[in-house]
Amino acid sequence: MTDLLAHHTTFELGGVVREVRRPHTLSALEQELQSFHPSSILILGAGSNVLVSDEGFDGTLIKPELKGIEILHQGSHSVRVRVYAGEVWDDWVAHAVGQGWQGIESLSGIPGWVGAAPIQNIGAYGQEVSSSIFAVHALEKGTGEEKAFSKDECLFAYRSSAFKKRQSPWVIYAVDFDLNVSRTARTNHPEVCRELGGDSSSLLDLRNSVLQIRKRKNMLLDERNSNRRSAGSFFLNPMVTPKQAYFVEAVCANNGWEVPESFPTEDGRVKLSAAWLIERCGFAKGFSLGNARLSTKHCLSIVAQGRATSVDVVKLAKEISSQVKKVFDVDLIPEPTFIGFGQSWEKLNF
Numbered sequence: 001m002t003d004l005l006a007h008h009t010t011f012e013l014g015g016v017v018r019e020v021r022r023p024h025t026l027s028a029l030e031q032e033l034q035s036f037h038p039s040s041i042l043i044l045g046a047g048s049n050v051l052v053s054d055e056g057f058d059g060t061l062i063k064p065e066l067k068g069i070e071i072l073h074q075g076s077h078s079v080r081v082r083v084y085a086g087e088v089w090d091d092w093v094a095h096a097v098g099q100g101w102q103g104i105e106s107l108s109g110i111p112g113w114v115g116a117a118p119i120q121n122i123g124a125y126g127q128e129v130s131s132s133i134f135a136v137h138a139l140e141k142g143t144g145e146e147k148a149f150s151k152d153e154c155l156f157a158y159r160s161s162a163f164k165k166r167q168s169p170w171v172i173y174a175v176d177f178d179l180n181v182s183r184t185a186r187t188n189h190p191e192v193c194r195e196l197g198g199d200s201s202s203l204l205d206l207r208n209s210v211l212q213i214r215k216r217k218n219m220l221l222d223e224r225n226s227n228r229r230s231a232g233s234f235f236l237n238p239m240v241t242p243k244q245a246y247f248v249e250a251v252c253a254n255n256g257w258e259v260p261e262s263f264p265t266e267d268g269r270v271k272l273s274a275a276w277l278i279e280r281c282g283f284a285k286g287f288s289l290g291n292a293r294l295s296t297k298h299c300l301s302i303v304a305q306g307r308a309t310s311v312d313v314v315k316l317a318k319e320i321s322s323q324v325k326k327v328f329d330v331d332l333i334p335e336p337t338f339i340g341f342g343q344s345w346e347k348l349n350f
Contacts, residue, residue: 001019001020002016002017002018002019003016003017003019003020003061004016004017004056005017005044005047005052005056005057005061005339005340006052008020008044008047008061008063009044009047009048009050009051009052009231010046010047010048010111010221010228010229010230010231010232011047011050011051011052011229011230011231011304011310011313012229012304013051013052013054013229013304013308013309013310013313014052014053014054014056014057014310014339014340015052015053015054015055015056015057015340016056016057017042017056017057017059017060017061018057018058018059018060019060019061020060020061020062020063021060021061021062021063022062022063022065023062023064023065023066024065024066024067024086025066026066026139026173029062029064029066029139029144029171029173030139030144030146031144032062033062033139033140033141033142033143033144033171034142034143034144036059036060036141036142037142038141038142038169039059040058040059040060041059041060041062041141042057042059042060042061042062042339043061043062043063043064043171044061044062044063045063045064045085045086045112045113045115045116046088046111046112046113046116048111048112048116048221048231048232049112049116049120049231049232049335049336049337050231050336050337050338050339051231051310051313051314051334051336051337051338051339052310052339052340053310053338053339053340053341054309054310054311055340056340057339057340062171063086064085064086064115064171064172064173065086066084066085066086066115066173066174067084067086067087068082068083068084068087069081069082069083069084069087069092069095070082070083072176075181076181077180077181077182078178078179078180078181079099079101079178079179079181080134080176080177080178080179081096081101081176081177081179082137082174082175082176082177083114083174083175083176083177084114084115084173084174085113085114085115085116085172085173085174085175086113086114086115087113087114088112088113088114089107089110089111089112089113089114089116089117089122090108090109090110090111092104092114093105093107093108093110093207094108094207096177096179097203097204097207098204100181100182100183100203101179101180101181102179102180102181102182102183102184102185102186102203103127103131103132103177103178103179103180104127104129104132104177104179105127105185105203105206105207105210106124106125106126106127106187106189106192106206106210107122107123107124107125107127107129107210108207108210108211108214109210109211109214109215109219109220110122110124110232111220111221111232114175115172115173115174115175116172117129117175118130118133118136118154118156118161118163118172118175119161119163119164119172120159120160120161120164120335121156121157121158121159121160121161121164122159123158123159124210125187125189125191125192125210125213126187126188126189126192128156130151130154130156130161132177132178132179133151133154133156133175133176133177133178134151134176134177134178135148135149135150135151135175135176136148136149136154136163136172136174136175136176137149137172137173137174137175137176138163138170138171138172138173139170139171139173140169140170140171141169141170141171142169147170149162149170158236158239159236159335164337182203183202183203183204184201184202184203185201185202185203185205185206187206191213192206192209192210192213195209195210195212195213196209216297217295217297217298218295218296218297218298218301219232219297219298219301226296226303227295227296227297227298227301227303228303229303229304229305229308230295230301230302230303230304231301231302231335231336232301232335233274233298233300233301233335234300234301234302234317234334234335234336235274235278235300235317235320235321235332235333235334235335236274236332236333236334236335237271237272237273237274238271238272238274238277238330238331238332238333239265239269239270239271239272240269240270240271240272240330241268241269241270242268242269242270244270244329244330245262245270245272247328247329248260248272248277248328248330251327251328252280255280257280260272260273260276260277260280261273261276272330274300274332275298275299275300277324277327277328277330277332278294278299278300278320278324278332279299280327280328281320281323281324281327281328282323283299283320283323284299285297285298285299287299288305288316289312289315289316289319290308290312290315290316291304291305291306291307291308291309291312292304292305292308292312292313292315292316293305293316294316302316302317310341317334320332321334
C-alpha cells in the first residue's frame, strides 16, 4: 500500500513510496532484504537527517524497528552494551546516563534512531558517537548476509562513515558501545561549561544542560515548535586550509567584522563556523525564500513551512551556499542525505 515519505521524515517532505515494511526482528529484517533488489529498497529510521524529493521513491521503504538493550560485558570501570537499531537515540542516552555510563551524554536531544547514529557519526558539544562505538552490526541488501564492522572498518570521519557512502549495501541492525562507568561528567565545550556554571557536574547535570541549550535553539523535536520541520543543522562546519582561513580573516578585516572563532584539526586544516559565515552573508535567523526559511532560533537550520516542497528547501540552500562561496570562497557541504533527486548536490539546479 502506498504512503507518503513526508510521513516518515522530520522535514515532513517527500512524495509517494510504493510500500512500507517494519521488521521487528533480525530474521524478519533479513527476509525483507532478501526479497527485494537493493536498488528498490530505501532504509529510514526517524528520517531526521534526510531531504526526500517531491517525486518520492519508486520502491519499498524498510524501517528496521528492532528493539533492545543488552549488556555484553560489565566491569568496574567500563561496560559494553549492544543497542538495537530501532531504539530512539535520546531514550538510549537517557538510559545510559541513568545507569552511570559515560560517553554519550553530550549527544542528548539529537533526534533519530540508534541505527542511524553511526552512519552520520553524529556529534555535538565536544562528543562524537564514534569515540564510544566498539562495533557496528549490519545486514547486506539483497543477500541478508551479516557482518560485524570493527571501529576501524567503519571509516569514521567528521559527520561521515563507510555507511554514508553513496549506494552503501549495508543496513545497520545493532551497535555495540564501550562506555565508562562513572557518574561524573567531563566536558571542555565552552557553551556547555557556561550552562553548567561549575567545575564538577554529574552526567545528569550535563545532559540537562545540553537539553536546555538545544531547547533554546529549537533543536529538539516538538510538535508545538514552529521550527520543527527541519533536519537540524543543514550545513557542515567547513574544514578549510590555513590559506583559506587567512582569506576569511582578510575578508573580515576589510568589512570591519570580528574574526570568526576557528578550531585547528589533527590533519592540519581549520574548522570554521558555518552559522557565522551564513549570518555574515546577510542570512539572519528567520530569513525566508519562498516557503523555506531559516529557523528563528538557529540560522544553520532550514525549515519547511506551509506548503513547502523539497525544491523550496534546495533553492534556499543553494542561495545560501552560493553567497558564502562568493563572499568567503568557502564551500558549504549539506549535512542531510538527498533521496530521490537522481543527481548529486552539485548538479541540483532548480
